[in-house]
Amino acid sequence: xxxxxxxxxxxxxxxxxxxxxxxxxxxxxxxxxxxxxxxxxxxxxxxxxxxxxxxxxxxxxxxxxxxxxxxxxxxxxxxxxxxxxxxxxxxxxxxxxxxxxxxxxxxxxxxxxxxxxxxxxxxxxxxxxxxxxxxxxxxxxxxxxxxxxxxxxxxxxxxxxxxxxxxxxxxxxxxxxxxxxxxxxxxxxxxxxxxxxxxxxxxxxxxxxxxxxxxxxxxxxxxxxxxxxxxxxxxxxxxxxxxxxxxxxxxxxxxxxxxxxxxxxxxxxxxxxxxx
DNA sequence: AAGTGTCACAACCGCATGTGC
DNA sequence: GGCACATGCGGTTGTGACACT
Numbered sequence: 001x002x003x004x005x006x007x008x009x010x011x012x013x014x015x016x017x018x019x020x021x022x023x024x025x026x027x028x029x030x031x032x033x034x035x036x037x038x039x040x041x042x043x044x045x046x047x048x049x050x051x052x053x054x055x056x057x058x059x060x061x062x063x064x065x066x067x068x069x070x071x072x073x074x075x076x077x078x079x080x081x082x083x084x085x086x087x088x089x090x091x092x093x094x095x096x097x098x099x100x101x102x103x104x105x106x107x108x109x110x111x112x113x114x115x116x117x118x119x120x121x122x123x124x125x126x127x128x129x130x131x132x133x134x135x136x137x138x139x140x141x142x143x144x145x146x147x148x149x150x151x152x153x154x155x156x157x158x159x160x161x162x163x164x165x166x167x168x169x170x171x172x173x174x175x176x177x178x179x180x181x182x183x184x185x186x187x188x189x190x191x192x193x194x195x196x197x198x199x200x201x202x203x204x205x206x207x208x209x210x211x212x213x214x215x216x217x218x219x220x221x222x223x224x225x226x227x228x229x230x231x232x233x234x235x236x237x238x239x240x241x242x243x244x245x246x247x248x249x250x251x252x253x254x255x256x257x258x259x260x261x262x263x264x265x266x267x268x269x270x271x272x273x274x275x276x
Numbered sequence: 277a278a279g280t281g282t283c284a285c286a287a288c289c290g291c292a293t294g295t296g297c
Numbered sequence: 298g299g300c301a302c303a304t305g306c307g308g309t310t311g312t313g314a315c316a317c318t
Contacts, residue, residue, distance in 0.1 A: 014287080014288075015286095015287075015288095015311085015312090016286070016287080016312085016313095017286085017287090035304095036303085037303075037304070038302085038303060038304085049288090050303085050304090051288085051289090051303095051304085051305095052287075052288075054304075054305085055286085055287065055288080056286090056287080058305095059285095059286075059287085060286075060287095087307065087308085088306090088307090089306075089307065090305075090306060090307085101305095101306075101307080102285085102286080102287085102307095103285085103286095105307070105308085106284070106285055106286085107284090107285090109284095110283070110284055110285080111284090
């Protein structure tokens with residue numbers, strides 16, 4: 001498209017950031033806030049590309065970052081989310097407070113991949129490595145969960161899928177339900193469906209007349225039986241489906257989906273800060 | 277102690293997407 | 298609708314630290 005380069009490479013530093021550069025960037029963002037990354041380097045007196053500044057801030061300097069080792073719970077959460085979303089690191093990171101997509105991506109590549117392999121699972125498909133698959137495995141995103149989640153995150157997508165599919169995920173739990181690293185190899189993979197995830201998806205029936213620009217909160221349509229209003233939708237419409245998977249919540253946590261009158265949709269609304 | 281291999285992670289790069297004109 | 302630009306994302310690379318021989 002003939003786009004101009006994002007920065008003048010001849011006059012920008014590359015490589016590791018110095019303490020002074022970090023201080024300048026932090027000071028500038030504290031004073032002026034994030035944004036305008038392209039002009040930020042010049043304004044902050046940095047000989048860096050705007051992209052580089054953004055990355056440095058997001059991945060390293062942001063004050064809300066949780067540094068340090070990943071916990072076992074985070075490991076499992078990442079594995080579950082990856083099974084659902086694939087390599088959508090930003091979406092995965094959105095569910096892990098204080099973690100960045102880059103951090104999770106690195107952690108996946110260096111630790112979790114190996115962990116899954118030791119469990120006898122394919123890191124990409126989350127299926128047993130020796131499983132015979134007559135047809136190529138479906139993308140891990142299932143009914144385009146990633147796209148749906150992405151759309152939900154971006155508060156848009158008035159276009160909704162015609163088909164609502166339960167986002168059941170082959171968990172192969174039997175293969176890695178223990179920590180001894182043994183899989184159930186040899187046996188035909190038992191399809192377990194993990195209902196312990198909450199995807200913040202927004203899906204509705206084809207007839208749903210979406211009102212654009214909802215509040216910046218997340219919505220979920222789910223099939224959780226605890227949803228209120230599941231039985232109130234008109235029988236003339238296909239049943240709305242609640243897909244609340246209690247991701248990161250105790251399984252006993254009731255979902256808070258509510259039927260929206262005349263819209264045949266369940267919404268699960270949660271403050272953003274809860275997701276961070 | 278030196279050389280080599282491996283790991284972990286920060287940073288870069290190219291492309292995709294969103295937005296305003 | 299098309300273009301240019303800004304930003305975001307995911308894959309890849311570079312490099313320092315550490316382990317091993």
